Amino acid sequence: MDTVNTDGRERLKFFGRVTASATHDLKNVLAIVNENAGLLEDLCLLAERGQLTPDRLTHASGRIREQVNRGNGIIRRLNDFAHTPDVDETNVDLAEAALLAAGLSARFAQLRETSIETDTASTATVRGSKFEVVRLACGLLEIAADAAKTAGPVSIRSTAAPTALEIAAPEGVSFDGSALAPLAESAGASLDSSAPHHVAIVFGDA
Amino acid sequence: MSEKVLLIDDEPEFLESMGERLKLRDMDVDSSTNISEALDKLAAEQFDAIFLDLQMPGTNGIESLKMIKKLYPDLQVILLTGHASVEKGIEAMKLGAMDFIEKPADINVLSEKVKKAQAKKMILVEKATEERISSIITGKSW
Numbered sequence: 634m635d636t637v638n639t640d641g642r643e644r645l646k647f648f649g650r651v652t653a654s655a656t657h658d659l660k661n662v663l664a665i666v667n668e669n670a671g672l673l674e675d676l677c678l679l680a681e682r683g684q685l686t687p688d689r690l691t692h693a694s695g696r697i698r699e700q701v702n703r704g705n706g707i708i709r710r711l712n713d714f715a716h717t718p719d720v721d722e723t724n725v726d727l728a729e730a731a732l733l734a735a736g737l738s739a740r741f742a743q744l745r746e747t748s749i750e751t752d753t754a755s756t757a758t759v760r761g762s763k764f765e766v767v768r769l770a771c772g773l774l775e776i777a778a779d780a781a782k783t784a785g786p787v788s789i790r791s792t793a794a795p796t797a798l799e800i801a802a803p804e805g806v807s808f809d810g811s812a813l814a815p816l817a818e819s820a821g822a823s824l825d826s827s828a829p830h831h832v833a834i835v836f837g838d839a
Numbered sequence: 840m841s842e843k844v845l846l847i848d849d850e851p852e853f854l855e856s857m858g859e860r861l862k863l864r865d866m867d868v869d870s871s872t873n874i875s876e877a878l879d880k881l882a883a884e885q886f887d888a889i890f891l892d893l894q895m896p897g898t899n900g901i902e903s904l905k906m907i908k909k910l911y912p913d914l915q916v917i918l919l920t921g922h923a924s925v926e927k928g929i930e931a932m933k934l935g936a937m938d939f940i941e942k943p944a945d946i947n948v949l950s951e952k953v954k955k956a957q958a959k960k961m962i963l964v965e966k967a968t969e970e971r972i973s974s975i976i977t978g979k980s981w
Contacts, residue, residue, distance in 0.1 A: 653922075656921075656922075657894065657921045657922055658921075660921035660922065660941075660942050660943070661850055661853065661921055661942065663942070663943050664850075664853055664921070664942035664943040664944070665850060665852045665853045665856060666943075667942075667943035667944075668853060668856035668857045668860060668943070668946075669856045671856075671860055671946050672856050672859055672860050675860055675863050679863075693856065696852055696855075696856060699852070700852070743849075743896055744894065744895075744896050744897075745896070745897070746896045746897040782897070783897070
């Protein structure tokens with residue numbers, strides 16, 4: 634019973650972390666939209682005095698459009714993530730899971746002065762819980778980002794042979810993902826570390 | 840006299856647009872996207888107020904506030920944050936922040952805070968000058 638409660642708490646904590654990070658990002662988007670909308674008002678006042686060049690208007694409205702796109706991306710990812718626990722078992726596309734995990738962990742990485750690169754040219758489908766696969770990938774990305782800091786970007790790659798998600802820190806940086814081995818097992822996978830800066834989530838059945 | 844403000848935030852688009860709006864309000868604005876660059880600017884120039892983002896890459900906003908207040912106790916620091924919890928607000932005020940504001944913020948409120956910061960700074964400078972003069976007068980054997 635305790636294990637069940639602990640697992641449930643950990644899942645809830647993960648959901649909370651992801652939501653907090655995404656909503657914080659959205660507040661930043663809104664702050665930039667707010668400043669640029671305000672700037673357009675300021676520029677209208679300048680226009681009344683004949684002190685306005687049109688390029689300033691174009692620049693401010695362009696920044697608003699960029700932030701709308703950014704905000705849309707954050708909400709789309711958050712919505713995809715919110716639907717991951719809808720079914721306990723489904724076909725999980727590893728490339729999609731990698732992109733979602735990278736997007737959800739981007740702010741975490743940014744706060745540690747690093748970034749996340751993705752390579753989803755090769756992919757496979759596994760049967761399982763998309764929520765658990767994404768949680769595991771995010772967990773490993775966070776450990777790798779914590780270790781990498783300013784050494785360079787971390788990466789996540791989906792591969793078909795073996796059926797896996799590979800997480801890597803820059804060479805020379807080592808990280809230990811073994812604490813997430815039980816989570817990998819519950820997601821129907823195992824963790825394989827071929828080098829100190831590299832951990833693969835290897836799935837048993839394709 | 841125009842107010843001199845330093846904006847510290849890791850979002851360049853935010854710095855650019857907010858900076859432009861404060862400049863349109865006749866303020867002298869500089870900005871930094873990271874704390875080490877901001878510390879260099881604080882060492883080189885005097886500012887009436889700084890706006891500091893609470894969550895910046897590689898640093899904790901509260902730790903940055905502590906560092907800045909230790910180096911420049913009279914500097915007026917206004918914290919800007921995406922999520923203003925009561926606990927963080929109290930902690931920041933205890934550490935000497937002048938104010939704690941949640942994003943998105945109203946430019947008129949921010950401008951008012953800068954004017955208050957400049958007035959506070961002037962009072963502190965005058966007080967320090969008076970104390971220096973008093974110490975010279977009382978310490979001198981006429």
